[in-house]
Amino acid sequence: MARPAAELAAAGAVCAVLALGLVASACGCSGARRGRATGTASIGGARTCDQGWRAGRGQAVLVLGTVGVLLLTTAVQVRAREAGGLRDLAELRASVRITGVVRTTPMPVGGPSDDGGERGDGGGRAPPGRVRLLLAVTEVAVGAGRPGRDGPPGDHTVRTRAAVELVAPGPAAGLRYGTVVTVPVRLAPARHAADRAVARAHATAAPQAGGGPPGLLVVTERLRAGLGELSAGLPGDAGRLLPAVAVGDTRGVGDLEQAMRDSGLAHLTAVSGAHFSLLGALVLGIAARLRIPRCWRWVPTAVVMAGFVALVHPGASVVRAAVMGGVGLLGLAVGRPSRTVPALACAVVVLLVVDPWLGRDLGFVLSVVATAGIAVLAGPIARRWQDAGARGGRRGPPAWWVLACAVPVAAQAVCAPVVLLLSPQVPVYSVPANLLAAPAVAPATVGGLVAALLGPWWPGGAAWAAGVAGAACWWIAGVARTAAGLPGALVTWAGGPVGVLLLAAASAASVVLVLRCRRRVAP
Secondary structure, eight states: OOHHHHHHHHHHHHHHHHHHHHHHHHHHHHHHHHHHTSOOOOHHHHHHHHHHHHHHHHHHHHHHHHHHHHHHHHHHHHHHHHHHOOHHHHTTTTTEEEEEEEOSSOOEEEEEEEEBBBOOSSSHHHHSEEEEEEEEEEEOOOOOOOTTSSOTTTTTEEEEOOEEEEEEGGGGGGOTTTTTTEEEEEEEEEEETTSOOOOOOOSSSEEEEOOOOHHHHHHHHHHHHHHHHHHHHSOHHHHHHHHHHOOOOOOOOHHHHHHHHHOOGGGGGGGHHHHHHHHHHHHHHHHHTTTGGGGGGGHHHHHHHHHHHHEEEEHHHHHHHHHHHHHHHHHHHHTTTOOHHHHHHHHHHHHHHGGGGGGGGGHHHHHHHHHIIIIIIIIHHHHHHHHHTGGGGOOOOHHHHHHHHHHHHHHHHHHHHTTTTTTSSEETTTHHHHHHHHHHHHHHHHHHHHHHHTTTTHHHHHHHHHHHHHHHHHHHHHHHHHHHTTOEEEEEEOOOOHHHHHHHHHHHHHHHHHHOGGGGOOO
């Protein structure tokens, strides 16, 4: 894989050279203009054209510089993760012993078997009682045996920064995020060469924990476990959905997961910007009530957000939302609050520099697209609806209600084409389902977090908060099951690039129709 790294580095160097050339050209032209200005007066039209050219050149420099940095940093990371030859060992299906850090919550294996051609039960399903997780490998002990055979462990050890998708026996479900483990595995090639995991690893024995997670993660795991115990005492869908809505723990959702998808409410079980927005607004409101100076309100907000990231584990959408919140906090600290779109753009660039494989994470893409859609479209749609409702001197609906209705419409319009990459089906009742579920999202999220925090110190208060959050989750689950059970809940759409383009065009036309309708044709 040295060749892809070299190609990325070359492309990045080309972009950097072009950007530097544009900067040098701008400096030369600026000097020439100053020389001409001493003898002649500028013509207004030429000056305007020159200003437009300079603005366009500045944007080109910014774009080329950003692309160059992304390509160069990606090349460095690709080269680093390919060190150690783990991909080559996977091609040979070698048996090795790996040591690494758990980077995802172990999830039950429920899809097709990933064992590289071997079937666990003859029906295309992985053996029961196994879990899948992402392991950030630090060491690989290669035996002296022939490739694909077990040899004496520890014949030689290589260090690497690669990640593998580990499939382990059921007891590995108890492994906590951040735990260091050592496990003998049989390697198999990854599904795609550009995946985050360079190989698949199938444990031939139970993983052995060699070190626990950091202290903060130990505390947050206890809080998550306490929330799970509180949720187990709630009836039906309320108990199954509460951990998912509050902290993104979807292991107990069960068959409700399909209903959430069919109704367009699956995003509520993934921690994203909505959670950080709620927490940020709550903390800032408390700070204002306590009369904390504005220039210092970012401190408690940052502490709460950092703790929340540790509680829910830094997944793709969580990290995106946290970094974007950090950009906004920086603007608050310097007295110039950032606008949403520039903050989002900065967050995306920073995250892709740190972790280029986020670009292949569909959850990350959906999170970014939804945030951009809400930032750009929700306000104009809400204003148009407000104007249409207030025509003829009548008083229109409350602004907060119109905005709450515009948010899911904007998010659905931009996310629907991306969701087609997962399944060529469109949830027909997604917008009304989101409108009905919206009032319960904040009580479910905040109530669940309060229950998790109070659990170790005040069981009675934690149970009360869990009951409130559970009632909100019961409502969300009811909306999901009702919407998913309605006739025509899913419409089959054309798959592939053609289907994505068609749905994107339909969504764009709908948005334009909403934004450009005149009052005289408004109902």
